[in-house]
Amino acid sequence: MTAETRALGRLLLGPAVALLFVWMIVPLAMTIYFSTLHYNLLNPGMEQFVGLENYIYFLTDPAFLASLYNTLVLVGSVLVLTIVLGTLIALLLDQVVVGRSIVRLMVIAPFFVMPTVSALVWKNLLMHPVSGLFAWIATSLGLTPIDWFANAPLVAIILIVAWQWLPFATLILLTALQSLDEEQREAAEMDGAGPFSSFLYVTLPHLARPITVVILIETIFLLTVFAEIFVTTGGGPGLATTNIAFLIYAQALIQYDVGSASAGGMVAVVIANIVAFFLVRIVGRNLEA
């Protein structure tokens, strides 16, 4: 690498970096600007500077703590579900010899379904208390069907989102399993490790890094889950399924309060950074060579 190639590299990278920077910085700057205005879409042209009032309003709103709690529960539960089930399914698929590619395709399929579509399918075909599949199973067994979105709305959302992200976790973990050195497993076998010990001491440590990757990537997307909530519960009943992303939407487009929504957006950015900071501290060291 000579000085010349380095300079050329910087030059060629320049436009891309500049574009991405502008792409990021303009919306951010505008959001910060809006968050300091009293700006309601019902009263256009009446914008005035209010300082941090929007932030105080957003943070002291009881809906904020409720939605923060919902966000964390949603993210945490989906992570646990997808990683535990993903590991088990990956272990299973790793054993399958016949028709592995078909099975793999079927497992990955939910990932290609749009969130709105899958949420509608879950809402109307599976979890519907009258015409849903779960209700039919419950009545066939003589039980009372659960009205998922009325009685266990957050659980229902968690199930839907977990179903969508399970393929991602499974696929990453399956790929990792297939890269596990066969001789290591055999060495453990010679050392007298049974299937459980072998999993605990050989397979699981091997999966530490891909699990970290799954956690980091899923967290980024799970903090902003929106379509599933919008399509099914609309954040309700009450605030039962309102997460930060949905709360911001509600501020902006239901209450037409752009200022408060922008302040919420900034709060969400801060929360995402806090989460990222802790995640990297806790699991990120698995990523170091």
Next chain:
Amino acid sequence: MGRITLQGVRKAFGSHTVIHGADLDIADGSFVVFVGPSGCGKTTLLRLIAGLEDVTDGRILIDGSNVVGVAAAKRGLSMVFQSYALYPHMSVRGNIGFGLKMAGVARPEINRKVEAAAATLNLTPYLDRKPRELSGGQRQRVAIGRAIVREPKAFLFDEPLSNLDAALRVQMRLEITTLQKQLATTAIYVTHDQVEAMTMADRIVVLNAGRIEQFGSPLELYDRPDNLFVAGFIGSPRMNFIGKEMAKRYGAPTIGIRPEHLRAARDGEGWQGVVSVAEHLGSDTFLHVDVPEIGRLTARSVGELGLTTGDRVRLSPDPARIHRFDADGRAIRS
């Protein structure tokens, strides 16, 4: 104790037979090397003994009891893998002690044994390092440490030196042999390298296409090969095989003569030929000579003869060292 006996051991993967009935008796404390070209079934045979593969037919006895159907861990054997198969997330201490931990040995006892094994292998300063922080030779030692710490009835080595560079290979070869003699534990060692086989083994098993061609001490194999395959496989450079008219003069369809038993001289008795290539090693010279009516012969002479490409040379075989083979490739002993 570690006497291992194979009786009619056969292994087939589907309709493809890999081992065609192997019979062997490996004495306690001996160092036996399985050698053969790649794909000859030597690793499969080792894995059958280890219990990592199931036999299709036949019996494997360890100290007189049949272990077919017994789990690998319960056979009292330990194995050193080609890739070492160290557990990457465990320290050297954890790696060596893992088998003991799985066997439910108490922690102080594990520590004592691991430290003793580490001391034997000069690994003490590295006990708390991870495998990735070690050199190839040190990793190899950890793998051996993992094998010896369990005090097995026998060690199984699956081409353990193939990932090391040449100098280290010679050194580790010596270390493994020394260690095995010290511990007096039976060892089975798989390699495709006949030099390793000759230098390390008490007894060598030569395998070819799933059959045992010969089982004997290194010098037996060298001096009295049972057949053409063993004759050609053992010894370097390879034995010269001569057929047709010239062989008939010695009363056999094929005769073999090792390069070191062909005396090369500028003139005198013997077959006349022209040097095609001369390889000078300093201590030895390998001459590849084209002899009319016989073909290309290799001769090995000690020291330097001053012959180069194009020179005329006379090759005279040592009559006592001519091996004769019948039409089926079996040795004719007179």
